[in-house]
Amino acid sequence: MEKLNTAKIEESLKNLSGWSLKNDMIEKSFKFKNFKEAFSVMTRIAFECEQQNHHPNWENVYNNLTIKLNTHDAGGVTEKDIHLAKTIENIVNN
Known part of the structure; x- marks a missing residue:
């Protein structure tokens, strides 16, 4: 899986409310x-x-959950991370 550039990640995050890019995650x-x-x-x-x-x-920690995603093999964020973030949103919101 290929690492996404910053512009592509930020474009993908527009559809994922509350998600942000920090330290290649x-x-x-x-x-x-x-x-x-x-x-x-x-x-x-x-x-x-x-x-x-x-x-x-x-x-x-108690009622707080922080999730960070990246693809270790690619050294950054890939489509796998975007897909998993969308899946997580579906789980949390249903």
Whole structure:
């Protein structure tokens, strides 16, 4: 998978509310009602990540979840990351 240039990443992020480009990763923080809700969403995301064979860098503290995506093999953001971010948005919003 080919690393995307900054212009392409920023164009793709226009359709992903709240996601931003930082340090060759796209990232977003989510806030949930409580830890149980955050962990439930993380579990659903984890199953999808395993299906896509693409795994996030993430951090969970109580009801907060921060997700950072990049494709390590490509050394930056690729279409795989954009696709996974869209999938994550669908999971969080449903």
